Amino acid sequence: DGAILKTTNQGSNWELSSSSNFGLPVKNGFVFNENISGVVSGGTASGMIYISSNGGSNWNSGFSSIIPIGSPGFIWLRGLYLVNENTYYVCGSEYGMIGPSFYVDGIIYKTTNTGANWFESYRGSVDFYDIEFTNGDTGYCTWSSVLKTTNGGNFWSYFGEVNAVTFSITHSFNDTLYMSGDSGLTYR
Numbered sequence: 001d002g003a004i005l006k007t008t009n010q011g012s013n014w015e016l017s018s019s020s021n022f023g024l025p026v027k028n029g030f031v032f033n034e035n036i037s038g039v040v041s042g043g044t045a046s047g048m049i050y051i052s053s054n055g056g057s058n059w060n061s062g063f064s065s066i067i068p069i070g071s072p073g074f075i076w077l078r079g080l081y082l083v084n085e086n087t088y089y090v091c092g093s094e095y096g097m098i099g100p101s102f103y104v105d106g107i108i109y110k111t112t113n114t115g116a117n118w119f120e121s122y123r124g125s126v127d128f129y130d131i132e133f134t135n136g137d138t139g140y141c142t143w144s145s146v147l148k149t150t151n152g153g154n155f156w157s158y159f160g161e162v163n164a165v166t167f168s169i170t171h172s173f174n175d176t177l178y179m180s181g182d183s184g185l186t187y188r
Contacts, residue, residue, distance in 0.1 A: 003016055003017075003026070004016070004017040004026060004029070004039060004056065004059075005017065006056045017052075017056040017057070017059070026039050026040070027039075027040050027076075027077060027078045027079075027092075028040050028077075028078055028079050028080050028130065029080065030080045030081055030082050032082040032084075032085070034055060035052075035053055035054060035055050036051070036052070036053050036082065036085060037051070037052045037055070037056055038050065038051045038052070038080050038082055038088065039059070039080065040077040040078065040079070040080045040090055040092070048077070049077065049080065049088075049090060049115060051088075051114070051115060073094040073095050073096025073097075073103070073105075074094070074095055074096065075092060075093070075094050075107070076092050076093050076094075076095065077090050077091070077092035078091060078092045078093075078127075078128065078129045078130065078167075079091040079092065079128065079129060079130040079131040079141070080131070081131045081132055081133050081139070083133050083136050084136065085114070086111075086112055086113060086114050087110070087111065087112050087136070088110070088111050088114070088115060089108060089109070089110050089121065089131050089133070089139065089153060090108070090109050090118075090131070091106070091107065091108045091109075091128035091129070091130065091131040091141050092106075092107060092127075092128055093105065093106055093107065093127045093128065094107050094123075104125070104126075104127065105123050105124065105125060106122075106123070106124045106125070106126045106127055106128040106141075106143065107120065107122070107123055107128065108120070108121040108122040108123075108128065108131065108141055108147075108153065108156065109121060110152075110153045121149075121153035121154075121156070122141070122147065122153070122156040124147075126143050126144075126145075127143050127165075128141050128142070128143055129142055129143055129165070129166060129167045129168070129181075130142050130166070130167060130168050130169045131169070132169045132170060132171050132177070133171070134171050136152060137149070137150055137151055137152045138150050139152075139153065140159065140169055140171075140177060141156065141169075142166045142168075142169045142179055143165060143166065144161065144162060144163060144165050144166065145158060145159075145160065145161045145162070146158075146159040146160045146161075146162070146166075146169075146177075146179075147159060162179060162181075162187045165181045165182045165183075166179040166180060166181035166187065167180065167181045167182065168180050168181070176188060
């Protein structure tokens with residue numbers, strides 16, 4: 001249903017976060033601090049990003065116009081990372097038709113003004129599933145391979161291959177990353 005559940009007692013009880021029934025599947029979420037959180041919901045013409053600045057009591061859906069109106073495709077967002085209170089990244093895929101040909105492009109978008117404006121940080125010919133940053137400059141985006149940026153998303157390059165589709169990437173300690181996906185395996 002696109003609902004977000006919230007716990008304030010380490011998972012003993014869960015409650016529906018106020019105004020969080022988005023009607024579309026929520027694909028990923030990120031908690032920046034006790035007040036600021038974000039989620040992405042895929043499957044609409046523009047992809048949806050919801051941000052809460054009051055601990056999940058209310059969700060602002062004013063962050064939805066990532067691709068221009070009239071674009072030949074639709075966005076399916078899957079990953080979200082909040083670097084700080086103003087800078088966010090989302091990743092996913094754009095699907096569409098150009099003439100008789102179907103296309104899929106993996107996309108990474110970035111905002112530096114809390115979602116008021118988004119710009120394309122990367123576009124490639126694969127699906128992207130998750131995005132993670134270790135600091136404001138160094139980040140990783142994953143599918144069956146991993147992309148890396150060391151300059152805040154201005155340039156992304158091939159970083160490695162895991163030979164399986166990975167749906168989740170998590171930064172742990174120092175230079176260690178963990179990824180998991182449809183293979184049933186966890187990669188480090």
